[in-house]
Amino acid sequence: MTRLVIGIDIGTSSSKGVLVDEHGVIRARAGRPHGVSMPRPGWVEHDAEAVWWADFVDLAGELSAAADTAGPDATLSGLAVSGIGPTLLPADESGAPLRPAILYGVDTRATEQIDAITAEIGEQALLERGGSVLTSQAVGPKIRWLAEHEPEAYRRTDKLLMCSSYLVHRLTGRYVLDHHSASQTDPLYDLGARAWAEDLAGRIAPGITLPELVWPTEVVGEVTPRAAEETGLPAGLPVTAGTIDAWAEATSVGVRTPGDTMVMYGTTMFLVQVLTDPRPHRGLWGTSGAFPGTYTLAAGMATSGAVTDWLRGLVGGDFTALVDEAAAVPAGSRGLLLLPYFAGERTPLFDPDARGIVAGLTLEHTRAELYRAALEGIAFGVRHNLEAMTDAGGSVARLRAVGGGTRGGLWTRIVSDVTGAPQEIARETVGACYGDAMLAAAATGISDDTDTWNPVVATVRPDPRRHDLYDEYYQAYRQLYESTRGIAHFLARQQRAAAQQT
Known part of the structure; x- marks a missing residue:
């Protein structure tokens, strides 16, 4: 039997996916270009439905079809996703987006909130607790920006999603976030404790339910019948937690x-x-x-x-x-x-x-x-x-x-x-989607040797x-x-x- 996994990554300007067998051989590739929305200077956004989910559905359908033609003994055994991050996608209780996603550090709208939160908590305390000072990369100040500038959207916000966790929620119904992505929600995450900083989260994101923390290597659910109908993926397919694209890309090499x-x-x-x-x-x-x-x-x-x-x-x-x-x-x-x-x-x-x-x-x-x-x-x-x-x-x-x-x-x-x-x-330098495939293979147990999948073929010496x-x-x-x-x-x-x- 040939066991296959799918890895899909949603990037800033394009999405990519691969179908990979248990030996790390890429059986199929797919990609879709897309753009970003910049409605005002310093604002950079994605429409989660029109970009993230639409690209995912296209890629998943194409790669799933390729798996169907991979041979009579081929079976699709797992899926992992990654995406740009850290992003802020406020969602209601059902997980439906309430506004376009606010992207990572290229979106600089929350400079006043960065300064205000830093003054409240102290730069050294932020550094010691979360591992980073607050910058445009941090999610916390963007949450406060949302509360101050779009209070109606904030009032309806029940869930904080990123690109990968949004896709996982659409596919499985689970509301989870991997530890790495959570550690970029400064100052909501305690890096030393590897847990939500409940006291700071209560100040920055009051009234919002924080997701369950998991690791990118964990299977967190299965593709639901509804998601299977939308994507062409088989119902019951194991789905891993996913992570931010750069860390999936690092995994790939x-x-x-x-x-x-x-x-x-x-x-x-x-x-x-x-x-x-x-x-x-x-x-x-x-x-x-x-x-x-x-x-x-x-x-x-x-x-x-x-x-x-x-x-x-x-x-x-x-x-x-x-x-x-x-x-x-x-x-x-x-x-x-x-x-x-x-x-x-x-x-x-x-x-x-x-x-x-x-x-x-x-x-x-x-x-x-x-x-x-x-x-x-x-x-x-x-x-x-x-x-x-x-x-x-x-x-x-x-x-x-x-x-x-x-x-x-x-x-x-x-x-x-x-x-x-x-x-x-x-x-293989295709990047994050290949790292996603590695995570899916390790999480589902179809390969315990993904370290050998992508050998070094050249060394550039100074x-x-x-x-x-x-x-x-x-x-x-x-x-x-x-x-x-x-x-x-x-x-x-x-x-x-x-x-x-x-």
Whole structure:
């Protein structure tokens, strides 16, 4: 008998799914693009029904049909989901959404609530209790924003859902949230106790029923007959708890033991490092891990691939041509330095008013130097975050690269040259949906050896000569932000005023 599992991930700009057998071989793939809604400056939302559930239904139907044609001895044995997070989706008692979901740190509407809650509780107390200071990534301030600005929706709110827990509720009727996702609801979760911080939750989310806490590796229910009819999945199919996409992505490339660190190359850059105990740091997110007994440090840049997309649209040409041209440019981009803060910056600066800068431009520079400078600027941001992890007491025992940006080789090579760290690249870099399949296989017992599913097929090693040169550029990169921060903040205020006038 061939046993199969489905993994589905709902991302910021697309959803992906895979059908995988018990040996880790991908039997089918599916994907759907979607967008985000930005109704006001600083607001970033998804319609849970029209985006999350609609994409899931499409992907589940396609992959379930592929399972039906996988052979007479093939049987679908499990499902796991992941999604963008942390998100805030207020829902009524039945689990029906009351408004569009407020997305993770890219949504910056709750700045006043961040300041107010920090003043009430104290920054150090927040750091010690929850592992992180409050930023736009935290769910708690967005709950208070909801109560203050949409009181009728808050009055009707009975459940707090994230992307994965919304899908799990639609599929099984269970109201659960995995420990990792819960640890990003600051300040509602006590990281040391691995439990809801009932006293703080009562202050931030009064009257709301908090979900049961579970682990991403747990089966929490089965596909109901109604959900089976809507999705094409078989009724009774075991469903795991799911988690936030970056942690599923880390799982997909074997980032599970202390010292393992993921660098995710995508529209934004994200890093996850596994720890044995909490290591709070003001410039990072301290969270529960995806597996029992683990904690993580997380870092996220506000842009990465988004900058290269912007540049390609500005100068024309396709990515292959731009990469080839940039590869022919020497390290340092012939004296260009780029700050990639085109949408502010998350860790370790936590500065939503940081702005992008290209320094050193001359009439001799071409799009090739600009494109390479963009890749180098993102790599400097990765180094900054890895140094913050070291400052927190973590260590990089093994660096695993994943995501669409690993293709082509230039970007990963620049990151290794800048950081001085080798990067391992696994065979499958499809990302979170493959990690979901691993979670489903482990939770349902169809495979007790998912560690062997995705072996390393390449290692990118740093060039010592380029690393020495990049050391000088990196120091200039750090100085450039500090020396231009006031100007960037002034320009950010002007941009907001212009947007309001428009």
